[in-house]
Amino acid sequence: xxxxxxxxxxxxxxxxxVRLLRxxxxxxxxxxxxxxxxxxxxxxxxxxxxxxxxxxxxxxxRLAPAGGGAGRPGAAVMLNPASGEAIGVDFGYRHVHVIxxxxxxxxxxxxxxxLPVDYEPGQGFDLAADLVRTAIDEAGTxxxxxxxxxxxxxxxxxxxxxxxxxxxxxxxxxIPVAAELGARLGLPVLADGDTKLGALAxxxxxxxxxxxxxxxxxxxxxxxGAFVSNGxxxxxxxxxAGEIGHLIVDANGPLCRCGNRGCLETFVGLPVVMxxxxxxxxDRLTLRNVITMAWQGDRGCIRALSDAGSxxxxxxxxxxxxxxxxxxxxxxxxxxxxxxxxxPLREAAAAAxxxxxxxxMTIQVGSLxxxxxxxxxxxxxxxETDEKLLAAMGS
Amino acid sequence: xxxxxxxxxxxxxxxxxVRLLRxxxxxxxxxxxxxxxxxxxxxxxxxxxxxxxxxxxxxxxRLAPAGGGAGRPGAAVMLNPASGEAIGVDFGYRHVHVIxxxxxxxxxxxxxxxLPVDYEPGQGFDLAADLVRTAIDEAGTxxxxxxxxxxxxxxxxxxxxxxxxxxxxxxxxxIPVAAELGARLGLPVLADGDTKLGALAxxxxxxxxxxxxxxxxxxxxxxxGAFVSNGxxxxxxxxxAGEIGHLIVDANGPLCRCGNRGCLETFVGLPVVMxxxxxxxxDRLTLRNVITMAWQGDRGCIRALSDAGSxxxxxxxxxxxxxxxxxxxxxxxxxxxxxxxxxPLREAAAAAxxxxxxxxMTIQVGSLxxxxxxxxxxxxxxxETDEKLLAAMGS
DNA sequence: CCTTATTTGTTTGATCCTTGACTAATGGCG
DNA sequence: CGCCATTAGTCAAGGATCAAACAAATAAGG
Numbered sequence: 129x130x131x132x133x134x135x136x137x138x139x140x141x142x143x144x145x146v147r148l149l150r151x152x153x154x155x156x157x158x159x160x161x162x163x164x165x166x167x168x169x170x171x172x173x174x175x176x177x178x179x180x181x182x183x184x185x186x187x188x189x190r191l192a193p194a195g196g197g198a199g200r201p202g203a204a205v206m207l208n209p210a211s212g213e214a215i216g217v218d219f220g221y222r223h224v225h226v227i228x229x230x231x232x233x234x235x236x237x238x239x240x241x242x243l244p245v246d247y248e249p250g251q252g253f254d255l256a257a258d259l260v261r262t263a264i265d266e267a268g269t270x271x272x273x274x275x276x277x278x279x280x281x282x283x284x285x286x287x288x289x290x291x292x293x294x295x296x297x298x299x300x301x302x303i304p305v306a307a308e309l310g311a312r313l314g315l316p317v318l319a320d321g322d323t324k325l326g327a328l329a330x331x332x333x334x335x336x337x338x339x340x341x342x343x344x345x346x347x348x349x350x351x352x353g354a355f356v357s358n359g360x361x362x363x364x365x366x367x368x369a370g371e372i373g374h375l376i377v378d379a380n381g382p383l384c385r386c387g388n389r390g391c392l393e394t395f396v397g398l399p400v401v402m403x404x405x406x407x408x409x410x411d412r413l414t415l416r417n418v419i420t421m422a423w424q425g426d427r428g429c430i431r432a433l434s435d436a437g438s439x440x441x442x443x444x445x446x447x448x449x450x451x452x453x454x455x456x457x458x459x460x461x462x463x464x465x466x467x468x469x470x471x472p473l474r475e476a477a478a479a480a481x482x483x484x485x486x487x488x489m490t491i492q493v494g495s496l497x498x499x500x501x502x503x504x505x506x507x508x509x510x511x512e513t514d515e516k517l518l519a520a521m522g523s
Numbered sequence: 524x525x526x527x528x529x530x531x532x533x534x535x536x537x538x539x540x541v542r543l544l545r546x547x548x549x550x551x552x553x554x555x556x557x558x559x560x561x562x563x564x565x566x567x568x569x570x571x572x573x574x575x576x577x578x579x580x581x582x583x584x585r586l587a588p589a590g591g592g593a594g595r596p597g598a599a600v601m602l603n604p605a606s607g608e609a610i611g612v613d614f615g616y617r618h619v620h621v622i623x624x625x626x627x628x629x630x631x632x633x634x635x636x637x638l639p640v641d642y643e644p645g646q647g648f649d650l651a652a653d654l655v656r657t658a659i660d661e662a663g664t665x666x667x668x669x670x671x672x673x674x675x676x677x678x679x680x681x682x683x684x685x686x687x688x689x690x691x692x693x694x695x696x697x698i699p700v701a702a703e704l705g706a707r708l709g710l711p712v713l714a715d716g717d718t719k720l721g722a723l724a725x726x727x728x729x730x731x732x733x734x735x736x737x738x739x740x741x742x743x744x745x746x747x748g749a750f751v752s753n754g755x756x757x758x759x760x761x762x763x764a765g766e767i768g769h770l771i772v773d774a775n776g777p778l779c780r781c782g783n784r785g786c787l788e789t790f791v792g793l794p795v796v797m798x799x800x801x802x803x804x805x806d807r808l809t810l811r812n813v814i815t816m817a818w819q820g821d822r823g824c825i826r827a828l829s830d831a832g833s834x835x836x837x838x839x840x841x842x843x844x845x846x847x848x849x850x851x852x853x854x855x856x857x858x859x860x861x862x863x864x865x866x867p868l869r870e871a872a873a874a875a876x877x878x879x880x881x882x883x884m885t886i887q888v889g890s891l892x893x894x895x896x897x898x899x900x901x902x903x904x905x906x907e908t909d910e911k912l913l914a915a916m917g918s
Numbered sequence: 919c920c921t922t923a924t925t926t927g928t929t930t931g932a933t934c935c936t937t938g939a940c941t942a943a944t945g946g947c948g
Numbered sequence: 949c950g951c952c953a954t955t956a957g958t959c960a961a962g963g964a965t966c967a968a969a970c971a972a973a974t975a976a977g978g
Binding site: 284293295296341357360361362363364365366367368370371372374375376377378379380386387388446447449450451452453454479480482483484485487488489 | 755758760767771848880884
Binding site: 919923925941942 | 973
């Protein structure tokens with residue numbers, strides 16, 4: 129009775145509800161009606177059909193009514209966790225992380241493998257494919273229930289053409305990531321840049337939950353970012369929106385590989401911080417060491433983190449003036465330094481931003497830690513996968 | 524047969540069509556169907572009803588089919604120009620402009636009055652109200668057919684609270700602009716910041732027509748801006764998004780009233796340019812003089828414009844890296860200098876932006892000139908006014 | 919405790935919209 | 949020139965959705 133793709137109106141409504149539940153987890157019928165713009169009665173019918181097909185389950189839990197105070201509480205419904213799983217793959221600059229989460233957002237398994245710094249993408253794909261297969265195996269997931277694989281790629285990503293696009297020479301340039309990994313796995317694959325996915329994850333499940341105006345800043349090997357405006361992730365003309373590593377914070381600063389001076393990336397970012405400490409501490413230091421020592425009171429380590437924070441804060445202040453976000457989320461490895469980084473960062477941001485923007489802005493550490501990008505990849509799959517789940521529903 | 528406000532589904536569809544026609548001007552039924560997501564048959568019915576009510580007229584003109592090549596051409600329909608008019612009021616920093624345009628986007632009348640620099644808002648409201656009444660009179664407009672009045676206010680504007688909000692002391696701070704003018708005119712009034720409205724106008728009718736990723740930069744008394752991302756104007760948490768006057772382009776530059784050094788506004792902007800020329804040329808110079816003399820080859824004037832362009836370009840380059848727009852539109856009084864400003868601006872922008880962003884970005888002068896903000900105010904009214912027109916339709 | 923106000927979920931007839939088929943009008947191709 | 953492919957506009961039949969009314973479930977207030 130169902131045509132293959134020419135989604136009927138009913139099919140579209142059904143999908144809108146499923147997608148919403150994938151993103152939001154658990155809601156009442158009335159919540160859903162408000163969110164997708166259908167009437168309560170229509171949503172009731174759709175939910176009944178989905179329950180009939182075992183795609184949705186109704187919990188005994190009751191949800192507080194919308195008005196806050198009085199009113200009959202709603203019945204919580206959620207996607208049947210057994211109805212699908214999504215895989216997130218995060219290519220870091222020397223790791224690959226893989227997680228599997230079900231449609232209820234529960235992380236079923238998380239694995240990780242170390243790679244040499246500046247590994248070749250091909251090497252990464254092979255390893256990631258192995259890791260994904262192992263994870264599927266260990267989790268005991270039925271491959272037919274996998275909705276898709278989301279991939280997080282370091283650096284800017286041109287979503288329209290589907291390739292990494294840093295604008296500078298890089299081994300990742302021009303590689304059709306989704307196709308490469310898809311060929312190795314035989315699964316549908318979606319790809320995007322790490323910063324955009326980190327922002328997506330923090331917005332859906334982390335510190336920026338539900339926030340429609342925010343900036344995500346990733347202090348990691350390089351410095352990247354992304355921002356959400358009007359509730360939608362900005363991509364720009366070629367996927368470069370939000371990339372703030374080359375914001376100029378000091379016109380007389382050190383030379384950057386981009387050809388300018390004083391880019392944010394020349395002050396902040398893991399290699400720069402580590403190199404600053406090398407003369408005094410040697411080259412066996414890890415970031416973890418630095419943070420531990422700083423907390424124990426080591427003045428040099430404190431200063432290194434504080435310097436990075438100040439410069440990042442200057443950039444945050446300028447971004448605040450331009451984008452006027454409600455909140456700024458700091459992610460990436462450096463964010464593990466906590467207040468040692470954030471104190472100076474906040475101070476510098478306040479100094480550099482106008483009261484109009486600065487007073488309205490909170491700055492906080494991301495709440496998802498190193499899993500942020502892999503979770504974002506999962507969120508992308510849960511948010512964008514379409515027919516798969518519905519096609520599996522039978523008559 | 525019609526309930527007052529609980530818009531039925533049909534009513535909503537009807538409104539969507541009307542609103543689309545207000546924005547787009549003239550389309551075929553098939554175009555409308557694609558744009559609002561209804562079927563051709565439904566749109567046909569709606570148009571028939573609107574024609575019946577004299578709100579829409581069908582032209583003899585035929586529009587080329589969508590596929591480009593073959594196919595039956597569509598019949599052009601547009602809103603009946605006699606069915607409504609919108610008024611735009613632009614408070615400049617020493618002028619008030621008023622225009623009246625009909626729903627077909629035709630400017631029926633444009634008037635302007637000069638004010639002392641830094642006039643009081645109250646004074647401006649009184650004058651503007653008089654000017655609007657005169658304009659309505661001269662145009663012979665029936666007041667009952669006026670959809671609303673849009674107001675452009677200089678500087679940042681907090682749309683959520685409906686008041687100007689520069690974050691710095693200003694006579695406009697905290698004044699409920701729409702209410703003030705509405706009380707004087709007895710008409711529905713909408714207000715927003717000049718830069719946002721300029722961007723809106725350039726997007727709808729000007730150089731950024733239909734562009735979903737662009738930045739608008741207004742080089743005027745101060746320096747302001749706005750940007751569109753994902754096809755939607757960014758407002759930010761408190762209406763400050765896009766305000767780029769305090770982007771720091773030279774950390775060692777002159778002190779700015781905002782408390783930082785080297786803000787864009789300390790290099791570009793009318794007063795700064797004029798003051799730079801004062802020692803050599805005296806204080807009787809006007810911008811118009813400067814531009815004329817520059818075109819005639821005066822080295823000092825050329826240099827003043829070129830310096831402003833370079834600094835603005837640096838900011839454009841940085842904005843390009845962050846926002847990755849398809850195009851950047853330069854508006855405001857200074858943009859009248861044309862290539863004398865734009866040449867150095869483009870050069871500096873190219874130097875400051877990464878290839879990823881810079882190669883994808885065109886920079887051009889706005890095409891609406893000094894009327895941009897008033898037209899944007901009209902666009903806001905045409906885009907956001909709702910019931911008024913439909914309520915007037917009778918049975 | 920009982921009433922009132924509020925919100926949820928369900929039912930039903932009416933309405934709006936779409937699907938599919940048909941005709942009209944054009945460009946491209948042999 | 950005549951045929952085909954393509955798109956626009958219209959019409960009838962069948963569905964999807966909604967509005968209205970109702971019952972159920974709670975909080976707040978007397």
